[in-house]
Amino acid sequence: MPEVTADVRIRALDELDLNGIVRIDEKITGIYRPDIWEQRVMFYTRRDPGASQVAESGGKVVGFMLGDCRAGEFGLEEPSGWIERFGIDPDHRGKDLGRRMFDAICAHFKAEGATSVRTLVDRTDEPVAGFLKAIGFGESPLAALERKL
Amino acid sequence: MALKVENVELPKKYHDAVEHWHRHNFKDYELLLKYWDKYFPKDDQFCLCAKMELGTTDVIQIGDFKGQPKKLKPNEMTEEQAKHLLAIIKAQASTEFGSIQQHAGTVDRAPEDEDKFWTMRVMAEELRHGYQMLHLLLSEDWSSVSGGVTGEQMVEEILSMTTGSHVLDAFNLDYDSYTDNVVFAACIDRVGKYQLTMQKVCAYKPMADSMPPMLREEAFHLAAGVIPMRRWAQKAAQGDVFVTMKMMQHAVNKWLPRGMEMFGDERGGDTNVNFGFKDMKNDEASSMYHEEVRKMIRDINTRFIRARFPDYAPDKAEAVLDELERSRGTHQGLAWTDLLRTPDKRFFRRKGVHAFAMVGIDGEVFTDAEEYLRYLALNLNDGYIASRDMKLYAAALRSVASGQKTVAEAMKEMPRLKRVGGSCPCSKGVRWVMEDKDGDQTTVAVRN
Numbered sequence: 001m002p003e004v005t006a007d008v009r010i011r012a013l014d015e016l017d018l019n020g021i022v023r024i025d026e027k028i029t030g031i032y033r034p035d036i037w038e039q040r041v042m043f044y045t046r047r048d049p050g051a052s053q054v055a056e057s058g059g060k061v062v063g064f065m066l067g068d069c070r071a072g073e074f075g076l077e078e079p080s081g082w083i084e085r086f087g088i089d090p091d092h093r094g095k096d097l098g099r100r101m102f103d104a105i106c107a108h109f110k111a112e113g114a115t116s117v118r119t120l121v122d123r124t125d126e127p128v129a130g131f132l133k134a135i136g137f138g139e140s141p142l143a144a145l146e147r148k149l
Numbered sequence: 150m151a152l153k154v155e156n157v158e159l160p161k162k163y164h165d166a167v168e169h170w171h172r173h174n175f176k177d178y179e180l181l182l183k184y185w186d187k188y189f190p191k192d193d194q195f196c197l198c199a200k201m202e203l204g205t206t207d208v209i210q211i212g213d214f215k216g217q218p219k220k221l222k223p224n225e226m227t228e229e230q231a232k233h234l235l236a237i238i239k240a241q242a243s244t245e246f247g248s249i250q251q252h253a254g255t256v257d258r259a260p261e262d263e264d265k266f267w268t269m270r271v272m273a274e275e276l277r278h279g280y281q282m283l284h285l286l287l288s289e290d291w292s293s294v295s296g297g298v299t300g301e302q303m304v305e306e307i308l309s310m311t312t313g314s315h316v317l318d319a320f321n322l323d324y325d326s327y328t329d330n331v332v333f334a335a336c337i338d339r340v341g342k343y344q345l346t347m348q349k350v351c352a353y354k355p356m357a358d359s360m361p362p363m364l365r366e367e368a369f370h371l372a373a374g375v376i377p378m379r380r381w382a383q384k385a386a387q388g389d390v391f392v393t394m395k396m397m398q399h400a401v402n403k404w405l406p407r408g409m410e411m412f413g414d415e416r417g418g419d420t421n422v423n424f425g426f427k428d429m430k431n432d433e434a435s436s437m438y439h440e441e442v443r444k445m446i447r448d449i450n451t452r453f454i455r456a457r458f459p460d461y462a463p464d465k466a467e468a469v470l471d472e473l474e475r476s477r478g479t480h481q482g483l484a485w486t487d488l489l490r491t492p493d494k495r496f497f498r499r500k501g502v503h504a505f506a507m508v509g510i511d512g513e514v515f516t517d518a519e520e521y522l523r524y525l526a527l528n529l530n531d532g533y534i535a536s537r538d539m540k541l542y543a544a545a546l547r548s549v550a551s552g553q554k555t556v557a558e559a560m561k562e563m564p565r566l567k568r569v570g571g572s573c574p575c576s577k578g579v580r581w582v583m584e585d586k587d588g589d590q591t592t593v594a595v596r597n
């Protein structure tokens with residue numbers, strides 16, 4: 001187990017985490033896009049409050065994982081958890097924060113009656129694909145398909 | 150998606166009464182439902198019902214009865230406990246319905262349709278919260294502690310309250326513009342979040358089970374306050390002449406002091422904890438709240454600075470903000486006072502330990518009442534300055550400053566944190582108003 005420092009806390013997302021999330025995204029992608037995150041945070045806050053998680057270290061948001069529990073989409077009648085976006089501050093990686101947020105969001109999905117959790121991944125993005133594999137994601141009979149228009 | 154929750158409808162005549170009430174007090178309710186899917190696609194439909202969380206603990210978590218089974222009926226509590234809780238429930242119901250009446254006054258002035266629909270969803274959820282409290286009043290027999298007032302009479306009195314006759318000050322102030330709809334959600338619904346969170350432990354199980362579903366909705370209310378404020382800050386920084394930081398500051402100045410007072414006197418709160426109704430005392434909770442508002446304001450300021458100086462890296466923007474907070478000076482033409490500031494805890498207070506202290510937003514101390522009133526006039530919006538509320542406050546402040554009245558006497562003159570007693574069923578208009586016997590300012594009411 002990586003060392004878990006005492007001042008790290010995983011908790012549900014709230015509207016005051018926006019700046020922290022915007023900042024992590026900017027650190028990862030180099031793009032400042034507060035309006036997009038305002039939309040996403042609003043979406044998840046009303047859609048499934050308590051599901052999305054953040055990791056806080058020394059009172060600062062250093063990671064986030066956004067998702068919600070859905071049913072009735074793509075012919076999937078049973079509720080399932082969906083993880084859409086996540087990110088860990090590059091300075092705080094490798095400390096199990098991604099896994100701990102994942103455990104917390106899954107606990108919430110389970111309480112909502114979900115029996116599976118789903119996500120989409122760009123297989124060529126090795127770090128993200130590697131992380132998802134490490135936390136237990138495997139191939140699904142459902143496949144994301146696309147064609148160019 | 151819903152967690153494990155049971156939806157409960159009131160008996161038809163009460164359900165109809167609430168439906169009737171919203172036709173008078175929330176005229177666009179049907180419009181909200183009609184366009185729900187447009188603004189909140191795939192979200193669960195709105196349900197006018199009480200939602201009871203399932204699977205919560207059966208054991209009292211705090212206070213004198215810690216470890217005992219939670220109470221399921223009013224008559225399982227001591228008379229004193231039951232009376233106290235009845236007052237909390239009724240007062241909370243008052244705040245829920247009260248805020249709808251406030252929102253209704255200015256919701257149509259929302260600059261964007263999206264803003265308007267966000268506010269209307271908040272209003273609908275407040276209606277549900279009020280409904281939830283009516284369910285608590287009606288689902289069990291409170292007559293032994295209500296002075297003989299029936300459930301029906303209690304509902305009647307709650308639904309007949311209007312802005313001005315509600316239990317807590319914050320619900321008796323009219324909104325002066327749509328800015329108030331938004332800043333109220335950011336500041337006053339935040340008090341609600343604290344109260345609901347504290348009441349999750351409530352020793353009366355139906356009350357405790359009511360809290361989690363309400364809290365989940367509260368998260369949206371806070372976002373419906375903070376996100377528009379963030380967007381306005383960005384627009385203001387980019388020079389939009391119709392949106393200013395000053396306008397938002399004036400609204401924060403109007404609401405934050407009332408929010409602080411919703412926690413009750415800083416010296417109180419023991420009864421709630423001893424009875425097992427809440428898990429924090431007033432001072433602890435209101436201090437945490439004040440810190441959280443500070444964080445909110447800092448977030449909004451950061452948004453402003455990034456928009457004002459687009460080429461600043463995030464660290465630089467933070468450093469500029471730190472520097473302005475410290476120096477209270479200027480940076481590249483941007484003054485500290487051009488940003489939002491968190492009013493000092495003692496600012497513009499009329500209740501509690503800081504009642505009638507003459508302290509400015511940044512903690513500056515005034516010694517002359519007239520000078521302080523002039524200062525307030527510059528830091529509150531015009532519509533509010535010209536109000537009866539300000540007139541009463543000014544009169545009370547002057548009488549304290551001149552030594553004609555003690556702070557305690559003046560506090561009593563202000564609209565009070567009232568106990569909702571309901572002991573006299575004969576005089577409809579005021580029968581629910583009953584002062585706390587010792588004038589104690591322990592919070593008995595919340596909204597969210």
Ligand SMILES: CC(C)(COP(=O)(O)OP(=O)(O)OC[C@H]1O[C@@H](n2cnc3c(N)ncnc32)[C@H](O)[C@@H]1OP(=O)(O)O)[C@@H](O)C(=O)NCCC(=O)NCCS
Nearest residue numbers: 085086087088093094095096097098099127128130131134
């Ligand atoms: C991927 C990411 C979330 C990992 O976060 P983290 O906190 O460092 O991960 P954890 O410490 O919790 O690691 C959990 C597991 O994932 C594995 N893992 C983490 N990063 C990995 C990588 N780059 N490659 C392979 N495995 C990885 C860890 O080894 C660990 O597995 P183990 O317990 O079997 O050793 C983080 O690096 C990140 O935010 N990356 C950018 C995310 C992004 O681009 N998001 C956009 C999509 S919305």
Ligand SMILES: [Fe+2]
Nearest residue numbers: 275278596597
């Ligand atoms: Fe509410």
Ligand SMILES: [Fe+2]
Nearest residue numbers: 338367370597
């Ligand atoms: Fe609310």
